[in-house]
Amino acid sequence: MNIARHIALIDELCFRPFTAERDASGVEKGGPGYHVAVLESSQGDCGARAATVEQYEKDRDALYDRLASRWGETAPFNLQTTLLRTEQEEIPEPWAWLSARARVAHLWEAEGTGRWVVVVVADREQDHDVQLLAVVTQTDPP
Numbered sequence: 001m002n003i004a005r006h007i008a009l010i011d012e013l014c015f016r017p018f019t020a021e022r023d024a025s026g027v028e029k030g031g032p033g034y035h036v037a038v039l040e041s042s043q044g045d046c047g048a049r050a051a052t053v054e055q056y057e058k059d060r061d062a063l064y065d066r067l068a069s070r071w072g073e074t075a076p077f078n079l080q081t082t083l084l085r086t087e088q089e090e091i092p093e094p095w096a097w098l099s100a101r102a103r104v105a106h107l108w109e110a111e112g113t114g115r116w117v118v119v120v121v122a123d124r125e126q127d128h129d130v131q132l133l134a135v136v137t138q139t140d141p142p
Helices: 003-013 046-071 079-086 095-101
Strands: 023-025 028-031 034-041 102-110 115-122 131-137
Touching: 003 034, 003 046, 003 131, 034 046, 046 102, 046 115, 046 131, 079 095, 079 102, 095 102, 095 115, 095 131
Parallel strands: none
Antiparallel strands: 023 028, 028 034, 034 131, 102 115, 115 131
């Protein structure tokens, strides 16, 4: 993992204009009010899934340490609760999508930008690659 490159991308996403429609180009995706960047991906290696999840959790924690030194320490955000709420109410994007992909998020309100920065390990869906994701959104967490 190249932590400096990941931090630079997160910083860029904090100021990049949002698209008007949902987009999925290259390793970056987005939609109205949010950007999603795939920082790392398992590339279909299902045989080493548990080890990949463990490594990406360490990488997420390393990103947490760097971002927490900038924006402050935060408690983990339980996306399981958000996922359960999607059955009863309308949860805005990207939160509904994130809750279907990941269990726990680390998030901060990026000072001076009006945006939230979210870092997750997307491992909930067994038939998808494990991914380390960074999300930048203007939508407050539910």
